[in-house]
Amino acid sequence: MTGLARAAALLEIGRSTAARYQVLAYLAEHxxxxxxLCLLARTWQAEDDFGEMRAxxxxxxxxxxxxxxGHRLLAFALVGLGEPAAARAxxxxxxxxxxxxxxxxAALAMAEFDGGHRIRAFRTIRRAVLLAPDTAGPxxxxxxxxxxxxxxxxxxxxxxxxxxxxxxxxxxxxxLGRVAVAGGRVSAxxxxxxxxxxAEPNDRAARTVLDRALLIGLGGVGIMxxxxxxxxxxxxxxxxxxxxxxxxxVLWLARFAWxxxxxxxxxxxxxxxxxxxxxxxxxxxxxxVLCAATGIALTVVGVVQDAGTDPTPAVQIAFVVHIGSxxxxxxxxxxxxxxxxxxxxxxxxxxxxxxxxxxPARWALRIxxxxxxxxxxxxxxSIDPPxxxxxxxxxxxxxxxxxxxxxxxxxxxxxxxxxxPNPVLGALLVPLSLAALAELAVIVACTVLPxxxxxxxxxxxxxxxxxxxxxLLALAGWLPYAAYQGVTGLIGHPRARRIP
Numbered sequence: 001m002t003g004l005a006r007a008a009a010l011l012e013i014g015r016s017t018a019a020r021y022q023v024l025a026y027l028a029e030h031x032x033x034x035x036x037l038c039l040l041a042r043t044w045q046a047e048d049d050f051g052e053m054r055a056x057x058x059x060x061x062x063x064x065x066x067x068x069x070g071h072r073l074l075a076f077a078l079v080g081l082g083e084p085a086a087a088r089a090x091x092x093x094x095x096x097x098x099x100x101x102x103x104x105x106a107a108l109a110m111a112e113f114d115g116g117h118r119i120r121a122f123r124t125i126r127r128a129v130l131l132a133p134d135t136a137g138p139x140x141x142x143x144x145x146x147x148x149x150x151x152x153x154x155x156x157x158x159x160x161x162x163x164x165x166x167x168x169x170x171x172x173x174x175x176l177g178r179v180a181v182a183g184g185r186v187s188a189x190x191x192x193x194x195x196x197x198x199a200e201p202n203d204r205a206a207r208t209v210l211d212r213a214l215l216i217g218l219g220g221v222g223i224m225x226x227x228x229x230x231x232x233x234x235x236x237x238x239x240x241x242x243x244x245x246x247x248x249x250v251l252w253l254a255r256f257a258w259x260x261x262x263x264x265x266x267x268x269x270x271x272x273x274x275x276x277x278x279x280x281x282x283x284x285x286x287x288x289v290l291c292a293a294t295g296i297a298l299t300v301v302g303v304v305q306d307a308g309t310d311p312t313p314a315v316q317i318a319f320v321v322h323i324g325s326x327x328x329x330x331x332x333x334x335x336x337x338x339x340x341x342x343x344x345x346x347x348x349x350x351x352x353x354x355x356x357x358x359x360p361a362r363w364a365l366r367i368x369x370x371x372x373x374x375x376x377x378x379x380x381x382s383i384d385p386p387x388x389x390x391x392x393x394x395x396x397x398x399x400x401x402x403x404x405x406x407x408x409x410x411x412x413x414x415x416x417x418x419x420x421p422n423p424v425l426g427a428l429l430v431p432l433s434l435a436a437l438a439e440l441a442v443i444v445a446c447t448v449l450p451x452x453x454x455x456x457x458x459x460x461x462x463x464x465x466x467x468x469x470x471x472l473l474a475l476a477g478w479l480p481y482a483a484y485q486g487v488t489g490l491i492g493h494p495r496a497r498r499i500p
Contacts, residue, residue, distance in 0.1 A: 007039055016046035034064035041073045050080030061090075068098035075107040084115035102132040106141050113145055116417050121145060136165045136172070143175055150360040152179045170196045170203065177209035182357075186217035187262040194264045208348040211280075214271050215350060218256060219284040220333075223291055225252035227326050230295015234311070234319055236302030245299060280350060283336040287329030294318070294325040334427060357426030362419050364432035366410040367403075368439060369478060372471025374399040374406075375439040378446035379456070379464055386454035396447025403443055407436075438467035 007022035020043040027036045037060035044053035054077035060070035071094040078087035091108035105128035113121035128138035143158030156179045162172035177192035190213045196206035225248040232245040274281040298318040341349040381387040442464035
């Protein structure tokens with residue numbers, strides 16, 4: 001067996017360092033061997049050292065400029081280093097030299113994707129899949145691309161296709177776990193992560209999925225359930241609300257019990273130890289206690305208030321404090337997550353989940369921000385006294401067309417020009433999505449509700465009022481920023497940045 005063959009065999013079983021020693025010994029005698037240089041680049045790729053990988057691949061390209069593998073490896077290295085334009089040039093050269101090799105198209109797809117050309121990226125990776133439908137690689141890359149833009153169902157199908165081809169592929173199992181967490185399927189996410197950790201106990205990505213499932217999927221939802229129950233306590237003066245107020249907590253406890261029974265024994269043991277060993281778990285317990293305390297106080301003052309009267313000052317103060325408790329709890333949890341990720345290298349990064357959610361959250365923010373302008377007339381025409389149905393219907397149809405058109409346009413713009421990962425924005429995905437739905441509900445209600453149902457019912461009017469108000473405030477804050485960025489861009493200011 002030659003030195004390169006031994007190195008390739010070692011690399012195949014995951015021994016990249018031993019493989020590199022073999023390659024370096026071979027290159028000492030054959031310094032201009034392109035195959036050896038490419039294999040050296042692959043050993044660095046196995047360790048995610050893209051700087052060394054680029055150096056080795058560039059040498060291979062210099063030695064054999066008409067060999068596709070060197071260009072392809074150089075493109076992958078440049079993608080890893082965040083240089084999509086240079087990566088695209090090398091990937092195109094690899095495609096020219098090997099038009100039937102799916103790996104060249106995969107490199108090109110990744111370069112296009114990182115460069116913000118999402119539509120071209122998906123067309124290119126589709127070509128790679130067609131060239132190698134029974135190979136796991138192109139399906140996995142497409143799954144990751146789908147997941148990045150929030151298309152979790154498509155990502156799940158692609159990950160499942162990878163596992164159909166390679167049942168032991170731990171990366172695909174971890175990907176399915178991430179998709180399950182995003183969909184709120186805690187037991188499925190924990191099961192996938194546990195399967196990976198059983199085979200590779202030190203797999204950081206799988207451990208991150210497990211922590212997200214337990215701390216966010218169970219703990220975070222529990223905080224929101226307790227807080228929302230407290231919010232319902234505002235109306236405790238109405239006897240029929242006494243059964244409704246605890247309902248969110250009861251439903252969460254029932255779900256918690258069902259999920260707990262479905263978790264693998266190893267995950268249950270791990271979860272029991274989290275409050276003792278993980279500061280992030282303790283931060284969430286503190287947030288739960290804080291929201292419960294303010295919620296109980298709000299419920300008590302709401303119950304003692306006379307039915308049919310306006311809220312007393314005590315109720316108003318308790319309401320404001322309860323709203324503030326959620327803000328404080330969310331800030332404390334995110335700060336603790338950031339501290340643990342920064343100061344404890346062995347820990348997992350829970351903010352990664354929010355960074356991954358930043359793009360759909362940015363889309364929801366743009367819908368709410370721009371949609372507030374078209375939802376406001378619909379809301380004004382529907383409150384007391386309401387406008388005639390014909391007027392409302394025309395205004396509502398125009399507003400609906402503008403609202404949906406803005407949503408489509410914003411989505412396409414984000415595909416072409418994605419923003420920076422922002423964990424704070426990602427954490428607001430759910431409330432921003434609900435605000436967008438509230439604005440849409442106002443427009444639809446304005447269009448279709450007959451005069452007998454007017455003025456706008458409170459279940460649509462109140463959420464719509466808050467959503468539109470938030471959207472207008474966001475728009476008012478964004479316009480000066482956009483104007484500044486536009487002016488500095490026109491005059492060529494060195495610090496001008498692209499408008500998010």
